[in-house]
Amino acid sequence: MATPPSAAAFLKALKDEGLTVVEVGDWRTHNRNQKGPWGPVHGVMVHHTVSKGTARTVEICRDGYSGLPGPLCHGVIAKDGRVHLVGYGRANHAGLGDDDVLRAVIDERALPADNETSTDGNRHFFGFECENLGDGKDPWPAVQLEAIEKAAAAVCRLMGWDAPSIIGHREWQPGKVDPRGFEMSDLRTQLHARLGGKAPSKPTPAPPTAPVVDLSQLVAAARSNPKASGTPVTYAGVRTVEAALVDAGLLSKTYSDGHYGSSTVSAYAAWQRSKAGGGYRGKDADGIPGRTSLTALGRAHGFTVKD
Known part of the structure; x- marks a missing residue:
């Protein structure tokens, strides 16, 4: 299923995974859809925010800033593990990235090196911004890392994906370093185990209608x-x-x-x-x-x- 699910289904999936969710304002209809389509969606992208303080971080991710209007993601994963939903639909989080990486995500196989900025990632990815300065020194609390894993698992279960559908911004767009401070390969390994060690069943396509x-x-x-x-x-x-x-x-x-x-x-x-x-x-x-x-x-x- 590559069509984005409803906001209600997305919220339910996060809660069913055991996450504490904070709904921020009109998040269900706050998006950049007027600038282009959202979907088909093929994966989840993880970022760090380069910010400090949950309240300010959530505000920035919801509203954006000069030159980059919000929302800047769908959910902000705070240091305490809570997920703050700030938007749903097209969001300014992924930018242009490598089409070979997108094909690998769709096929759920190992990622090639990202060396192009030719494909609209805002259209094709869910995005989670994670509260962290991104300097390699700011710690990642265990509760926050677990929340990142749970958020990714929630979307995977909802969409019928496995761990290779989760990537970091640095794996998508040349020059990016986020998320810095943990390995995406470790996240995918843990996510695969959380999902039961095997790919979840993908929705069975409807049989073709007989002429x-x-x-x-x-x-x-x-x-x-x-x-x-x-x-x-x-x-x-x-x-x-x-x-x-x-x-x-x-x-x-x-x-x-x-x-x-x-x-x-x-x-x-x-x-x-x-x-x-x-x-x-x-x-x-x-x-x-x-x-x-x-x-x-x-x-x-x-x-x-x-x-």
Whole structure:
């Protein structure tokens, strides 16, 4: 699932993971969506804030600053482990990054070195800013590191992802150093274990909808022009039936052109005469589709029929 979930689902996922969540103002509708789309989303990006003090950090991440309007992330993970939600939707947190890195995140494989700024990361990532000066000296309390892991796990469970979907800003955009003070590889290892040591089940895609052939429109197409070939008729169901006749070995691909010409008539007549097609004879096997023979063809070759 790459479509962003609702704000309510995001909030529930964080709470279900055992996090203490602080909802800041109108966070559910505070975003930069007017500047471009958010989604499809493919991963979670972790940052440090280069700031001190939770209240001020949350304010900056919500409102932004001159030249970079907020929100600057979706959630701020404070030193005490609380997650302050400041926005939901497109946020100014990731900037431009490496398209090869994005493909690796989507494939959930090892990341290549980031050496390009060609792809809009604000569109494709959730973002968590973590309260830290980012100088390599400011400590990362255990409760905060656990909260980062839980926040990442919450999104992974919600989206059907595993640990390779979590990256640091420094792994996305050349020149960035955040988050500084812990290893992203360690976070991914711990996250993988939290998720049960295996990738969560990804949503099962809906099976493709079987094509529907309208019998009356097909009959009209069959009676319209019995030439061998010509301009395709406007009814798309002809191509569906021709493809089935090709699969059945009754029609050459040469004449599978969306035109119910004489070759298609002959092929369909052969289907009608076959045992599977009804075993018709004489005028009942004239190549003009009937309900029984067409239903049998659809059952054998993956389409349904309506009158």
